[in-house]
Amino acid sequence: xxxxxxxxGGLVQAGGSLRLSCAASGRTFxxxxxxxxxxxxxxERESVAxxxxxxxxxxxxxxxxxxxxxxxxxxKNTVYLQMNSLKPEDTAVYYCAARDYASLGRLNSEYRYxxxxxxxxxxx
Numbered sequence: 001x002x003x004x005x006x007x008x009g010g011l012v013q014a015g016g017s018l019r020l021s022c023a024a025s026g027r028t029f030x031x032x033x034x035x036x037x038x039x040x041x042x043x044e045r046e047s048v049a050x051x052x053x054x055x056x057x058x059x060x061x062x063x064x065x066x067x068x069x070x071x072x073x074x075x076k077n078t079v080y081l082q083m084n085s086l087k088p089e090d091t092a093v094y095y096c097a098a099r100d101y102a103s104l105g106r107l108n109s110e111y112r113y114x115x116x117x118x119x120x121x122x123x124x
Contacts, residue, residue: 002026002113004096009118012086016122020081022096022115031098034072034079035111038092038120045095047106049081059104064090086122093117 008020024031035050049070050059058070067086072079079096097111105111 004115006096006115006118009120011121014124016086017084022079024077028077030100032102033099035097036081037095040092050104088122088124091122094120
């Protein structure tokens with residue numbers, strides 16, 4: 001099994017920045033693609049960003065392109081999400097996810113492992 005633990009969420013004013021981290025433990029050798037998802041109140045969980053094992057391929061939701069950056073450090077089994085120019089509509093619980101396959105995925109069903117989530121609140 002793989003365990004994922006997110007950190008770095010909090011309250012920030014619009015225009016501010018936050019950096020989320022997700023540390024993986026357990027059978028980390030089975031992890032390939034890692035991603036970030038978010039779920040706002042009353043909405044479905046949606047993909048935010050994904051990154052390949054090597055870090056050379058990334059994918060972003062249109063709503064965060066140019067503002068968010070996903071990266072990973074395989075030596076530390078950690079993936080990051082740098083969030084800049086935050087907007088109130090970015091408010092959500094952010095989840096880290098991991099999958100065994102190499103293709104970048106945007107569907108919840110494509111990811112096998114999930115963290116417990118971290119709250120991000122952006123005030124206007």
